Amino acid sequence: MVIRYSRAEVRRYVKSRVPDFQEARIARLKALKGSELLGENMRPYLLNIGPFITPRQRLEAGLGAVLSIHDESLVEDVLKDIAAFLCQDAYGGLGKPTSKGIDLEFEKAGVRYLVAIKSGPNWGNSSQIRRMRDNFRQAVRIYRQGANSGQIICVNGCCYGKLSSASEDKGDYLKLCGQRFWEFITGDSEIYKRIIEPIGEKSRERSDEFLCQCEKVVDSFIDEFRSQFCDPANNIDWGKMVEVTPGKPGETNERASRGKARRGARLPPSAQSPGGVAQAPE
16 A cells, blocks of 8 residues: 655644644633532542642642543544545545444445544443444445445544454454554554654644633632632631532432433433444454
8 A cells, every 4th residue: 555645744734633622622711610610520539538639729630620521522523534634645535424423434455444433442331332333334234225235344443542453353343443543544554653743742832822721710710619618727628519519319310300301211222233234354
């Protein structure tokens, strides 16, 4: 396989995507609500284990948790875009996939690959994995409707992480992680390194702006935190935090019941293994 893109092209394209990532992080900080840092997700029992923690440290820990969840989604979206660009250049690609849950579709050595891209190897729970399998099954069914009889292999590609080769074959799909995934969609064993370097370089260019916004968020909520959860000496009153975070007995269940009533009853996704998906070649 001849790789058509140059190192300069990869670096230039990756860097062009990173500002979107940083802008989204800053926008998330500006839209942050006090309830996200001071509400039910504070986990006081975990926070109270270890050294003494100040109100500012508590808010910074909460902010870090909120951003971690947000960043996971952002990184996944940016890397999906980069993967599509590199795969299109290396193997031609087949345009934007129309099947639900499929991020890449391309042909290599006479085999059509349907790829669902996720962040890391531990990206989902059992119901989310079942949903991905359902999406694979549906995509294969749509492809077969066009009287196409060629071999199809479904792939769960993870942008980072490692997985032993013995664990890659999941029966109805392949799971490729990190360097293995990026080499699979590009034919380039070194592309993994070429992606991470420009992402880090570009991200650091706006780090001062991001850190400044983090400080503003903590400053804006620290007085509210002290009034709710600190004693007159400015020490955290863990008893007050425990009272607020779990809620009164039965409160959580009642709230969940109301939510279910509003949404209506929903059946869980089918637990059956999808059929019609070609097994990976040994």
